[in-house]
Amino acid sequence: MDGVKRLSGTLGRDVRYLVGFFRARPLSVVGLVLVLIFVSLMVFGRSLAPYDPEKASSDFLFPPGPKHWMGTDRAGLDVFSRILVAPQVDLTIGLSAAALAVLIGTPLGVISGYMHNWYGSTIARVFDVLQCLPPFVVAMCLVAFAGQSVSNVIIVIALLNSPLFVRLVRSKVHSVQERKFVEAAACLGNSKWRIMFRHLLPNSLEPVLIQFPVNAGWAILLTSGLSFVGAGVRPPTPEWGAMIAVGAPLLVTGQWWVAMFPGIAVGLCVLGLALSANALEILLDPTRR
Amino acid sequence: MATKAGGKGVQGIMRPQVVENEEEKSIHGVILEVRGVDVHFTTRAGTAHVLNDMGFACERGQMIGLVGESGSGKTVLAGVLVNNIRRPGRISGGHVIYKGHDLLKVNEEDLQPIRGREIGMVVAKSSTALNPLVCVGDQIANIYQSHFEVSKEEAKARVLAAIAATGINDPDARFRSFPHELSGGMAKRVVIAAALVCEPTFLIADEPTSGLDVTIQAQVLDSMMDLIGQMKTAGTLLMTRDLGIIAQYCTRVIVTYAGQVVEQGSVEGFFQRPLHPYSKLLLASARLNTAPARRFAKMGPPPDKFKLPDGCLFRARCLVADGPCQSDRPPLLEVEPGHLLRCWKGEALS
Amino acid sequence: MTSVLELRDLVKHFPIMGSKNEVHAVTGVSFTIGPGETLGLVGESGSGKTTVGRCVLRLIEPTSGTILFRGEDVTHIPQDDFRQYRPKMQMVFQDPGDSLNPRQLAASIIEEPLLLWHKCPDRADRRRRVEELAETVKMTYGMLEQYPHQMSGGEQQRVGIAKAIATDPDLLILDEPTSSLDPSAHAEIIELLIKLQEERNYSYLFISHDLMTVRHISHRVAIMYLSQLVEVGTTTQIFKEPQHPYSRSLLSAVLYPDPTARRPRSYRLQGEIPSPIHLPRGCYLASRCPVAEPRCLDSVPPLIEIGEGHKVACFRVSTLDELGEYKYAVDLETRIT
Numbered sequence: 001m002d003g004v005k006r007l008s009g010t011l012g013r014d015v016r017y018l019v020g021f022f023r024a025r026p027l028s029v030v031g032l033v034l035v036l037i038f039v040s041l042m043v044f045g046r047s048l049a050p051y052d053p054e055k056a057s058s059d060f061l062f063p064p065g066p067k068h069w070m071g072t073d074r075a076g077l078d079v080f081s082r083i084l085v086a087p088q089v090d091l092t093i094g095l096s097a098a099a100l101a102v103l104i105g106t107p108l109g110v111i112s113g114y115m116h117n118w119y120g121s122t123i124a125r126v127f128d129v130l131q132c133l134p135p136f137v138v139a140m141c142l143v144a145f146a147g148q149s150v151s152n153v154i155i156v157i158a159l160l161n162s163p164l165f166v167r168l169v170r171s172k173v174h175s176v177q178e179r180k181f182v183e184a185a186a187c188l189g190n191s192k193w194r195i196m197f198r199h200l201l202p203n204s205l206e207p208v209l210i211q212f213p214v215n216a217g218w219a220i221l222l223t224s225g226l227s228f229v230g231a232g233v234r235p236p237t238p239e240w241g242a243m244i245a246v247g248a249p250l251l252v253t254g255q256w257w258v259a260m261f262p263g264i265a266v267g268l269c270v271l272g273l274a275l276s277a278n279a280l281e282i283l284l285d286p287t288r289r
Numbered sequence: 290m291a292t293k294a295g296g297k298g299v300q301g302i303m304r305p306q307v308v309e310n311e312e313e314k315s316i317h318g319v320i321l322e323v324r325g326v327d328v329h330f331t332t333r334a335g336t337a338h339v340l341n342d343m344g345f346a347c348e349r350g351q352m353i354g355l356v357g358e359s360g361s362g363k364t365v366l367a368g369v370l371v372n373n374i375r376r377p378g379r380i381s382g383g384h385v386i387y388k389g390h391d392l393l394k395v396n397e398e399d400l401q402p403i404r405g406r407e408i409g410m411v412v413a414k415s416s417t418a419l420n421p422l423v424c425v426g427d428q429i430a431n432i433y434q435s436h437f438e439v440s441k442e443e444a445k446a447r448v449l450a451a452i453a454a455t456g457i458n459d460p461d462a463r464f465r466s467f468p469h470e471l472s473g474g475m476a477k478r479v480v481i482a483a484a485l486v487c488e489p490t491f492l493i494a495d496e497p498t499s500g501l502d503v504t505i506q507a508q509v510l511d512s513m514m515d516l517i518g519q520m521k522t523a524g525t526l527l528m529t530r531d532l533g534i535i536a537q538y539c540t541r542v543i544v545t546y547a548g549q550v551v552e553q554g555s556v557e558g559f560f561q562r563p564l565h566p567y568s569k570l571l572l573a574s575a576r577l578n579t580a581p582a583r584r585f586a587k588m589g590p591p592p593d594k595f596k597l598p599d600g601c602l603f604r605a606r607c608l609v610a611d612g613p614c615q616s617d618r619p620p621l622l623e624v625e626p627g628h629l630l631r632c633w634k635g636e637a638l639s
Numbered sequence: 640m641t642s643v644l645e646l647r648d649l650v651k652h653f654p655i656m657g658s659k660n661e662v663h664a665v666t667g668v669s670f671t672i673g674p675g676e677t678l679g680l681v682g683e684s685g686s687g688k689t690t691v692g693r694c695v696l697r698l699i700e701p702t703s704g705t706i707l708f709r710g711e712d713v714t715h716i717p718q719d720d721f722r723q724y725r726p727k728m729q730m731v732f733q734d735p736g737d738s739l740n741p742r743q744l745a746a747s748i749i750e751e752p753l754l755l756w757h758k759c760p761d762r763a764d765r766r767r768r769v770e771e772l773a774e775t776v777k778m779t780y781g782m783l784e785q786y787p788h789q790m791s792g793g794e795q796q797r798v799g800i801a802k803a804i805a806t807d808p809d810l811l812i813l814d815e816p817t818s819s820l821d822p823s824a825h826a827e828i829i830e831l832l833i834k835l836q837e838e839r840n841y842s843y844l845f846i847s848h849d850l851m852t853v854r855h856i857s858h859r860v861a862i863m864y865l866s867q868l869v870e871v872g873t874t875t876q877i878f879k880e881p882q883h884p885y886s887r888s889l890l891s892a893v894l895y896p897d898p899t900a901r902r903p904r905s906y907r908l909q910g911e912i913p914s915p916i917h918l919p920r921g922c923y924l925a926s927r928c929p930v931a932e933p934r935c936l937d938s939v940p941p942l943i944e945i946g947e948g949h950k951v952a953c954f955r956v957s958t959l960d961e962l963g964e965y966k967y968a969v970d971l972e973t974r975i976t
Contacts, residue, residue: 024333180738187696188802189725189755202742286786287741358821359792458910472911473684502683503848504908507892530822533851533894537902556898574826575896577855588827590791 021283031275038269041087049081053238061255071257073246075236079257082238083265089239091269093154093223094216100158101215102165102208109169110196110204114177124170131163136225143231153232157219168211172204209281213273220266240266318349320524321370321408321491326383326393328365328374328548337594339365340548341602343383344621347491347524352517354535354556355528356571357545360591363528364413366545367495369393370526371404387491406436409489409522411513413496415476418483419468426452426464429483436487451482454519456512474505481513485520492517492525498534510538532575536560544568547591547602550621554628564630566607585609601633609634641710643809643842644672644695644728649704651690660916664690666866667704669942672810675836677843679857679874681850681889685912686863688846692812695844696730697721709809726756726806733815735795739787745798746783749773752805772801776831793824797831804835812844817852829856850893854878859948862886865923866915868942872949882951884928922954930955 022029041048051057051068057076064071070079105127112123142156176182177200185199224241226232233239240262247259282288328340339362347353357363368374370385372392385392387408392400412418420428429451430444439447445464452460455478468476477497484492497513498506517525527539535542535556542559544552544567552565563569566585573582589606592598601619604610613619613633621631649668652661665687672678682688694701697718706714713724732738739748749769752758759765773783776797787795796816803811813832817825829852835841847853853860853874860877862870862885870883881887888908908927913919919926921936928935935954942952 180732180734181740183698184730184732184738184799185740185751187698187725187730188752189722190751194755199740203740285742287788358823503850504683504888504892507894507902508907531894532822532896536896536898536900537894560896560898570823572896574823577826577829577852579823579826579830588793588823 018283021279025279025282027275028279031272031277031279034268034272035276038087038091038272041084042091045084045087049078049084051078051081053077053081053085054236056236061250061258063255064257070261071255073243073258074250077236079243079261082243083240083261086238086240086243086262086265087269089150089233089237090220090223090241090266093150093157093233094220094269096154097157097161097219098212098216100154101161102212104158105162105165106169106201106205106208107197108162109166110173110201112166113170113173113204114192114196114200123166127163127166130159131167133160135160135222139222139226140229140231143226148231148234150233153223153226157222160222161215161219164211164215165208168207169204172207173200176200176203206281206285209277209284213270213277216273217266217270220269319346320349320387321526322346322384322386323366323370324384324386326366326369326385327381328362328369328378329381330378332377335595338548338597339378339594340369341597342549342618342621343369343545345543345550345553347526349523351541352514352525352527352539353541353543354539355526355543355545356530356532356535357528358530358571358591360547360594361545362548363545364495365548367410367412367493367528370493371408371410372400373404402436405432405489406487407489408491408493409484409487411481411484411492411494411497413499415473415480416468418480419476421468424465424467425471425479426466429479429486432483433486448482448486451486451516452479454485454512454516455479455482456508473501474509477501477509478512481509481516485516485522488520488522490523492522494525494527496529497527499529510534514538532572544571547594547597549602549631550629551603551631552629553621554625558625558628564624564628564635565603565632566609567603583608601631642671642673642707643676643709644844645705645707645710646670646691646695647705647707649691649694649706650702651687651694651699652702655916662915663866663918664915665694665701666918668861668863668868670861670868670871672842672844674809674842675840676859677836677845677857679853679860680844680846680863681848681853681860682863683848683889685865685915687866688863689814691863692730692814692844692846695812696725696728726752727808728810728812729803729806729808730812730814731796731799731803731816734819735792735799736787736819738799739795741787743786744783745773745778745785745787745790748787748798749783749801749805752802756806758806768805772805775804775835776801777827791824792820793827796820796824796828800828800831800835804839804841807839808841810842810844812846814846815848818847818849825852832856850878850889851895862889865912865918867923867939868950868952869924870949870951871942873947876947876949882945882949882956883953884930884955885924922952 054077057072059068059072059076060074062068062072068078068080070083072078108123108127112120114120139156139160143152146152182195182199185195190198221241223232223239224245227235227239227242227245233242235242243262244259244266247255247262250258323346324344326340326343327338330337330339343362343366345353355363365374365378369380372385372395374380380393383393387403392403419425426445426448429448430441433439433444433447449460449464452463457463457475457478463471463475463479471479481497494513498509501509527534529535539556542554542556543550544565546567552559552563552568559568560572563572569582570579570586573579585608587606587608592602592605598604600615600617601607601610604614607614619631619633621629622635624630624635647669649665651665652663654661668691670678680688680691690699693699695706701714704714705712708724708728713721746769749772750765753765753768759768769783770780773780778794778797778801782790782794787798790798817828820828832843833856836843843856845853845856857874859871859873861868862877862883864885870877870881870886877886878890881890891902907929909929910927913923913926919936921938922928922931922940925931925935932955940952940954942950943956944950945956
């Protein structure tokens with residue numbers, strides 16, 4: 001692709017551009033740092049955790065203190081350790097599910113947006129119907145059917161999320177194809193497929209990039225619900241969503257730390273992803289240089 | 290010389306009472322004078338100098354054609370004339386003198402009666418000038434009523450007369466139309482009616498016919514000129530890229546480049562003998578034969594606004610530039626009576 | 640000598656959704672373009688001139704009529720078969736900023752036709768060809784590594800032209816190629832196009848409403864009003880002796896960059912253009928024509944030859960007054976056939 005070719009040919013200029021880019025946008029640096037933190041937790045979390053995140057202890061419902069920095073939950077599990085290890089599951093599921101949804105939804109969105117024949121509309125209708133199904137119930141059924149494992153959870157969530165991307169890309173393609181360069185491409189002799197994937201697709205990715213981190217966050221939350229009913233990750237595997245689900249009723253009784261810390265963690269993670277996606281979207285857009 | 294703005298009388302135009310006072314009879318009949326205006330825009334990428342020492346004067350009865358290509362700062366100039374430059378733009382220096390007052394120093398409330406009432410503006414994009422939710426007649430009536438204490442009926446009659454005077458056939462129907470119902474030519478005429486309804490002393494027309502068909506353009510310009518003549522607008526500034534419009538409708542021409550005036554003179558004098566290398570290039574381009582201008586100037590981009598060069602702003606494209614052109618910016622000087630030129634090579638070129 | 644392009648009675652109607660009516664965009668247009676020749680197709684908005692161009696390139700399907708490209712009937716052949724003709728007929732679009740893919744470098748844009756049509760299998764060869772094309776359209780090599788939005792309008796249009804001539808076409812359709820450009824860029828592009836035609840014998844269908852430019856670049860001119868051809872002839876014939884009232888009103892509206900050129904004020908058209916959905920029964924101009932007669936409202940005047948390739952569609956053609964005012968004081972150059 002042109003972007004890559006350009007980078008390798010003009011390395012000095014591009015490095016300087018990147019430095020300037022980040023200097024001017026401090027928030028994107030924040031995003032990048034957050035993502036790096038969570039990604040490294042995926043790798044190093046377990047070794048950094050002070051306690052075994054899956055081993056129950058007798059320190060039930062300790063508030064945050066010197067022994068347990070973020071307190072413990074009902075089973076005596078250290079919240080801090082669990083938060084550190086959770087990215088292994090959450091980020092894996094969140095990012096993979098969102099990425100898979102993008103991979104499924106985007107090409108189908110391009111095709112259904114550009115091909116104004118029966119299969120273009122069929123794709124759109126099929127995914128519209130998919131989107132109408134109650135996600136939670138469908139997820140439960142599919143996981144129950146296929147078996148409870150991380151990869152199945154990822155596939156199920158991706159399938160449930162893809163209609164969104166189909167719709168996003170489809171509507172962006174509708175407007176992009178009105179632009180003259182698409183007609184010019186047809187005039188030059190491009191086949192329909194080349195037009196779709198060489199001209200329309202690269203110009204329709206903007207909403208996808210922006211939606212991706214939000215989607216990853218939603219995947220994390222959906223996993224929590226699934227874990228709660230036993231269709232997702234099996235307890236006591238540390239997983240933010242499950243921790244929030246377990247800790248939510250405790251908020252009323254005053255043990256705020258069980259749900260609050262994982263909640264903040266999810267928020268920060270999604271924030272980091274969102275800021276990074278924003279920066280990435282600007283970086284990849286040649287018209288903003 | 291054929292009349293540029295001849296007046297056919299149109300019945301029924303009622304003029305509100307205009308109080309003539311001393312300030313109107315200014316020195317040398319100058320109505321509006323711009324002196325040494327600098328405008329810059331502060332962005333993340335740096336400071337862009339959009340207008341640099343912009344200045345000109347409009348005398349009573351003049352129809353000035355201001356020609357500038359993209360990047361010359363035309364539209365920003367229109368904003369300056371009504372002191373309507375907002376952040377990130379800032380007017381960093383200069384004066385806009387109207388009836389003895391410097392509009393750049395007047396405060397906002399005192400500017401309101403001038404904008405629209407005494408200085409009217411025909412904006413370039415009629416699609417953005419009109420509120421899509423209100424019928425056009427009411428929009429113009431609102432403008433009129435905001436400046437004059439009249440009843441609704443009187444305002445409506447005045448607006449109908451203004452609309453009719455722009456050459457629209459069925460003013461009543463057009464009064465009640467919404468902007469999206471109007472064709473391009475009609476929308477432009479409505480915008481012109483709105484600009485002229487208060488009978489301003491000075492009119493700014495920013496690309497009044499861009500995007501219009503050839504025959505419509507001629508009709509709209511003719512109507513506009515007739516209307517200006519009838520309403521006795523004292524001076525007009527017509528901004529355009531089209532030298533044909535200037536040749537056929539204007540009495541004086543100003544050539545702008547990189548936010549500066551580079552040449553100014555009468556239309557006859559200019560079209561016969563443009564002096565500045567850029568003017569030569571513009572005129573040759575308008576005649577679709579750039580060969581005669583090629584030994585004076587070459588094609589190229591305007592100078593980088595973020596980093597204006599020393600010396601003459603045109604020197605990168607000038608083929609007759611030498612020593613002083615590289616280091617000092619030439620001033621705007623009167624090389625012949627009524628003909629101003631900003632060029633060190635003035636004597637050699639004239 | 641076979642003509643490069645011949646149109647016979649081209650018709651294009653656009654159906655309106657939810658209605659039996661149609662928009663009559665093009666009604667019975669016929670003309671010929673020879674090798675190395677420029678035909679200026681003139682009209683205002685709604686005249687159908689752009690639709691004609693798009694029909695020729697089969698970007699939209701003609702309703703009826705015949706399109707002959709180098710003598711071969713290409714009107715209704717399937718798109719897949721038509722594709723082989725595309726390298727030989729290309730288009731230069733009006734708004735170069737919008738007609739170039741914003742995510743493609745200029746080099747890649749110019750290279751694309753070479754890739755599509757397997758012109759230079761070897762990559763280095765291709766690169767050289769792209770550089771040659773850039774030189775031909777007076778682009779610097781540095782511009783090749785830029786994105787469209789980093790260039791000025793004139794430079795963007797050069798990229799558009801380089802892309803269009805990459806496959807060495809016989810016919811170039813230029814749809815208002817300079818109307819969005821500054822006057823100096825406009826002049827340069829027109830000079831470039833003329834030079835290319837002289838060197839490579841391209842045929843041009845130059846679609847525009849800018850009469851001055853049409854006069855400069857065209858050998859012959861065809862004027863359209865509301866989907867029909869009203870007058871056809873050589874540039875000299877049309878500009879020195881226009882016969883149709885619409886042609887005269889168009890020419891009287893031209894604003895020459897010369898304050899001494901007087902503008903004739905007769906032949907003004909009244910009113911607004913009729914709707915292209917419900918076309919009038921008689922001459923389409925009759926409702927606005929200053930010299931209309933009763934018979935003009937009854938039937939459509941046919942396009943009749945009045946001498947040496949000069950055709951007019953007007954009942955009053957032989958009885959119109961002396962031209963008088965149409966002879967401008969200033970005699971500008973025209974392209975002599």
